[in-house]
Amino acid sequence: METLLLMNRSLLLSLSLLLALVSTASCKKTATDTRNDKNIAPKKESLGNFNADSAYSYIEKQLEFGPRVPGTDGHKACASWLEGKLRETKPDTLIVQRGEVRAYTGARLPITNLMASYNLANPNRLLLVAHWDTRPWADNDAVPANHSKPLPGANDGGSGVGVLLEIARNLAIKKPAYGIDILLVDAEDYGRSGGFSDNGDSWCLGTQYFIENLPYPDGLLPRYAIVLDMVGGRDARFSKEYTSHTQAREYTDKIWKEAAALGLADRFPDRVTAGVVDDHTFLNEAGIPAVDIVECDNHITNSFPPYWHTMQDDMSNIDRSTLGDVGKTVLNLVYSPKI
DSSP: OOHHHHHHHHHHHHHHHHHHHHHHHHOOOOOOGGGGGGGGGOOOOOOOOOHHHHHHHHHHHHTTTTOOTTHHHHHHHHHHHHHHHHHTOOOOOOEEEEEEEOTTTTEEEEEEEEEESSTTTTTTTEEEEEEEOSSSSOOOOOOOGGSSSOOSSIIIIIHHHHHHHHHOOOOOOOSOSSSEEEEEOOSSSSSOOOOOTTTTSSSOHHHHHHHTTOSSSOOOSEEEEEESSSOOOOOOOOEEEEEHHHSSSHHHHHHHHHHHHOOOTTSOOOOEEOOOOSHHHHHHHHHHHHHEEEOOOTTSSSSSSTTTTTTTTTTGGGEEEEEEEEHHHHHHHTTTOOO
């Protein structure tokens, strides 16, 4: 730490001298000097047509069903709607996995995973993942009476789905160069609170079920996966989550470089933050390199957003600009000529 501090002081001194020289030179700049400005690289063009208003409306629609807790009427109705929206995009195949998982409480949960596949003939595939269920208990709420209430799940449960549905809408218009699978997983948020004495296995039950019942031919797993979780918050910043950085570094760097090329380095700062248990945890364990784009270094909490697992996880905390920045970045990877 001390060595780093000394290096920073030395760097600041050098920068101060450099700025002084630049400032002096700028006073003598002539009109002919402006031709050098043309050498500044422009922002990379956005591929496709990601509409943040559309993604926002998909989140609103999910909340109209109420909390999407497995086994409830709202959950069942939302599953039907999600299936219909994916079918509208005319995927090559739409797999609907229906099954039952056991929660750490002992409850048997009926779950539905949905996977829409595009350009199915191409064995080189990118898997895009978001969970669509919501937590049954607002156990992080400041009001103890809310701890037994299911939360709305606008950001945690709704935002990733909203972005992926908008990407699916684009895929209905323009075919990608390689294969894309969009997976909406269930029962991610039914896990044990207050630590991970169970190694985190009580979370991401839908993804664990998906892995146990992989719909891919042997040996033909996706090249990598991107998980979107809590990607719609106001002023959200997405640092490189630790597990993504260590277990899928090549693809983590690829995503963050794409964001920087689009002029979104502030939204995707090039720093590593703490690891979290999420759907990518189990995908990595199953041999699919997976990157989690998740807000887990909020500027107020240095962790998840302050409304995480509270009744305030509603549309008031969803920002179209955040949805747009995440969506444009992922869509550019979807339409990249090479996986």
